[in-house]
Amino acid sequence: MSESLSVMIAESVGRKDFYIGQTDGYAANEVLRIQQVRAAYRVVLDKPRLIRAIAEACILNMKILHLSCHGDDDGIVLTDGTEIDWLSLGKLLRRYARLDRSLVLSCCSGGYVGVTKAFQKEAVIFGHVFGSTAEEGVGFTDSCLAWSILYNQIYEHGFARSDLRRTMDKINFAVPGEFLYRRWNGSRYLRYPTFGAR
Amino acid sequence: MVIEALEKVLSESFLDKASHALDSDGFVTDEHDFAPYRETIAEYVSQIQEALRQRGRATGLASGFVRNHPDAGYAYFIYDTARFDDLASAQDAVSRWLSELYVDNQNA
Numbered sequence: 001m002s003e004s005l006s007v008m009i010a011e012s013v014g015r016k017d018f019y020i021g022q023t024d025g026y027a028a029n030e031v032l033r034i035q036q037v038r039a040a041y042r043v044v045l046d047k048p049r050l051i052r053a054i055a056e057a058c059i060l061n062m063k064i065l066h067l068s069c070h071g072d073d074d075g076i077v078l079t080d081g082t083e084i085d086w087l088s089l090g091k092l093l094r095r096y097a098r099l100d101r102s103l104v105l106s107c108c109s110g111g112y113v114g115v116t117k118a119f120q121k122e123a124v125i126f127g128h129v130f131g132s133t134a135e136e137g138v139g140f141t142d143s144c145l146a147w148s149i150l151y152n153q154i155y156e157h158g159f160a161r162s163d164l165r166r167t168m169d170k171i172n173f174a175v176p177g178e179f180l181y182r183r184w185n186g187s188r189y190l191r192y193p194t195f196g197a198r
Numbered sequence: 199m200v201i202e203a204l205e206k207v208l209s210e211s212f213l214d215k216a217s218h219a220l221d222s223d224g225f226v227t228d229e230h231d232f233a234p235y236r237e238t239i240a241e242y243v244s245q246i247q248e249a250l251r252q253r254g255r256a257t258g259l260a261s262g263f264v265r266n267h268p269d270a271g272y273a274y275f276i277y278d279t280a281r282f283d284d285l286a287s288a289q290d291a292v293s294r295w296l297s298e299l300y301v302d303n304q305n306a
Contacts, residue, residue, distance in 0.1 A: 085200060181306075190306035191306055
């Protein structure tokens with residue numbers, strides 16, 4: 001078991017999502033609590049709170065930052081409607097990003113190649129960036145299932161490459177959403193698995 | 199769409215490296231390490247051509263993009279019009295170059 005797993009969850013879904021409880025970050029937090037993984041859950045309504053959550057993730061030395069929000073090929077949208085393009089998100093994440101840390105982008109286009117292209121441009125280097133590449137987007141239920149499997153498997157097996165590949169295979173066997181990771185190889189982000197052109 | 203400022207793009211370093219890439223491959227893409235971000239390079243194709251001409255390189259340039267490359271998604275590029283018969287030929291060459299660039303995806 002991976003005793004060093006720790007996760008900062010920053011949730012910034014839409015107002016309606018909060019109202020009806022469609023909060024996949026909260027669900028991930030519950031899964032992590034069951035496994036007694038060190039985790040912190042923050043409601044991030046706006047950009048200042050996102051910056052604060054990122055700062056907390058640094059201070060608490062969390063291995064994974066899980067950002068739950070709405071997104072598209074251009075960037076993310078926070079609860080208050082603030083749009084943050086991928087380059088700008090990269091700038092915000094720069095202080096947190098390290099090779100031994102990972103980012104889970106739980107939003108539509110979170111696995112889009114443009115995300116890591118922007119991060120690379122901003123010299124924002126994570127060990128892994130996880131997300132979905134489904135063109136039709138990814139919904140609440142599928143996100144909950146996917147990240148539950150991911151955290152369970154990382155908790156059990158860590159980030160060993162062969163195990164992580166199997167984890168992604170398991171997720172994609174069980175859940176529609178074309179989930180992948182993009183791993184920094186020293187010069188660019190490489191992805192596993194391949195679904196097509198996103 | 200995020201377009202970088204022209205004065206930031208037209209640096210001596212960029213023009214020098216772009217000139218080398220045009221010599222060797224006939225194109226420069228946004229995936230080259232020295233290139234500006236995404237669509238920027240295609241946006242400024244005429245200005246880049248003019249800047250290269252002022253440096254003594256009389257190259258006709260045009261812009262294009264590769265759509266939905268399996269590894270690189272959308273990739274934007276400029277190319278030497280004397281080196282390729284048409285845009286499609288340039289796109290093919292850029293696609294092959296991108297596939298080679300991301301060949302390590304097999305070991306991701």
